[in-house]
Amino acid sequence: MINYQMQLRTELRTQLQTELAETQDSLVREALAEWLAPVFTDHAKDIDLHFFSATEDILRRRMQDVINANQTSYTINLPKENYIHLALANIADNNQMYLTGQEHSNSMELALPNRSEFRSMNTGVFSARLPMEIEDKSAQFDVYLYMVNAAVALVIDTTTCDSLVSMSGTLNDVACGFHVRDSLFDYSRTCAFQLENVPIAEPSAAPHAMPNKGKYAAEIPTKACMAVVGMPTRDGQPWTITYTATLTGNKRTTTTLTLNESLKAGTLRVIRLKMDGEGGLTNEDDTSEVGITITLDWKDGGDHEVDL
Numbered sequence: 001m002i003n004y005q006m007q008l009r010t011e012l013r014t015q016l017q018t019e020l021a022e023t024q025d026s027l028v029r030e031a032l033a034e035w036l037a038p039v040f041t042d043h044a045k046d047i048d049l050h051f052f053s054a055t056e057d058i059l060r061r062r063m064q065d066v067i068n069a070n071q072t073s074y075t076i077n078l079p080k081e082n083y084i085h086l087a088l089a090n091i092a093d094n095n096q097m098y099l100t101g102q103e104h105s106n107s108m109e110l111a112l113p114n115r116s117e118f119r120s121m122n123t124g125v126f127s128a129r130l131p132m133e134i135e136d137k138s139a140q141f142d143v144y145l146y147m148v149n150a151a152v153a154l155v156i157d158t159t160t161c162d163s164l165v166s167m168s169g170t171l172n173d174v175a176c177g178f179h180v181r182d183s184l185f186d187y188s189r190t191c192a193f194q195l196e197n198v199p200i201a202e203p204s205a206a207p208h209a210m211p212n213k214g215k216y217a218a219e220i221p222t223k224a225c226m227a228v229v230g231m232p233t234r235d236g237q238p239w240t241i242t243y244t245a246t247l248t249g250n251k252r253t254t255t256t257l258t259l260n261e262s263l264k265a266g267t268l269r270v271i272r273l274k275m276d277g278e279g280g281l282t283n284e285d286d287t288s289e290v291g292i293t294i295t296l297d298w299k300d301g302g303d304h305e306v307d308l
Contacts, residue, residue, distance in 0.1 A: 001140045004047065005071040006089065006126055009147060009266035012040040019270045020155065028223045031200045032153055039124040039151065039229050040268065042070050044089035049074075052105040054082035054131065059103055078134050086180045089126040089145050096121050097149075109186070110148060110178040112231075117170065117192045121229040124266075125149055127180050147266035148178050152241065153227040154195070157284060158275045163247040167226065169195040173239035174263070175231040185232055185265075193230030195243070200225060224275075233263040238291075241271075245279030251298040253279030258291035 013033055020029040049063040061078065084105045091099055091110070096118050101107030110125060112118060126145035152171055158164055170192040177186035200223060226243070233239040241257040263269055272284040280294040 001073060001075050001138070002085075002143060003071065003073045003141070004087065004128075004143045004145065006042040006044050007144045007146050008040065008042040009264075010040055010268050012036055012268065015268060016270070019272075025155075025223070028155055028198075028200050028225050031198050032155075032225055032227060035198045035227060036151060036153075036229070036268065038122065039149075041124065043068065044070070044126065044145070045123075046090060046092040047072070048088040048091060048099070050086045050102060050105070050108065051078065051132075052084045052086070054084050057084075057104045057106055062102075078132075080134055080136055083132040083134060084181065085128075085130045085132050085141075085143070087128040087130075087143055087145055088180070090123040091125055094121060094123045094125055095119060097125055105181045108180045110180065111186075112176050112191060116190055117194065118230070119194055120196050120227070121149055121193075124229075127178070127183070129181055129183060148231075149229055150232045150263050150265055151227060151229045151268045152195075152263065153198070153225060153268065153270045154241070154243065154273060155270060156224045156226070156273045156275055156281065158222045158224050160277050161245070161247070161275045161279055162277075163249075163251075164224075164245055164275070164279060165248055166246045167197070167224065167244065168246075169226060169241060169243035171195065171228045171230045171239075171241055173233055173237070175233075178231075185234075187234050191231065193228045195226040195228045195241075198225040198227050232265045235262050237262070239263065243281060245275065247279050249298075251279075251296075254295045254297065255281040256293040256295075257281070258293070260289060 016029045016033050046066050051061040052059055097110050100111045101109050125148045127148050128143050128145040130143050172192045174191050175185035175187055176189050176191045238258050238260050244252055244254045246252050273281040274284050
């Protein structure tokens with residue numbers, strides 16, 4: 001008997017309620033909760049189970065199932081042997097990651113295609129590893145699966161920027177794969193994930209819209225939100241987010257955010273920022289440990305850079 005259970009490290013609504021607790025944050029909080037709900041869920045749609053011989057590292061058995069649940073159990077007859085059991089969940093419908101090297105536990109990896117930039121992921125991918133010693137008698141094992149990917153959200157007060165037209169960006173310096181047996185991330189090549197606009201209901205302006213000049217403008221600051229579901233960053237090394245605001249007249253302002261605290265698997269990082277009149281970003285909280293560099297690309301006025 002093997003029991004499987006999904007373990008969610010981040011309780012999405014609790015974290016958003018804590019970090020976006022002000023009244024004026026309610027619309028962006030609900031929009032972000034809805035956008036991330038398919039990822040930060042402890043329900044698995046599909047499950048993929050591999051049983052390898054621990055001595056020969058040969059795949060002895062594989063099971064795939066659709067469970068649509070938080071937990072499930074299977075009764076499996078396995079010959080007497082020592083096994084390495086690797087389990088995955090929510091990989092079948094993931095729009096970026098795929099499973100490779102599954103003939104052997106040492107080569108089994110969740111990988112990204114061989115390119116440098118990717119769309120945001122659409123599912124939370126979970127994995128587990130369990131050594132199993134099977135004897136000539138019944139036994140019970142409990143397997144807990146934990147999330148492999150992670151997310152970042154930028155919540156931006158755009159009140160002072162009347163000329164904002166659109167925005168884009170990338171989450172950089174993230175892993176390109178995950179070795180399932182060792183629970184180690186692969187940083188052998190450079191990867192980035194594209195930030196996506198999170199639509200926000202009125203009266204707060206959507207990310208691509210001009211600031212709201214209606215009756216609510218004096219009461220609720222204009223908010224924009226961009227988010228991405230990608231891979232974790234390397235422990236002990238800084239990572240960056242590149243954000244570009246396009247203003248009227250096709251003027252572009254690029255802000256590079258540098259963060260020292262690593263982005264862990266299964267977590268959500270919410271970063272609150274303010275936009276100045278030229279489209280550059282600054283920390284909303286003066287105590288925030290986010291380094292900022294702003295570059296202006298304003299063709300009409302000549303090229304120049306400003307470092308903060």
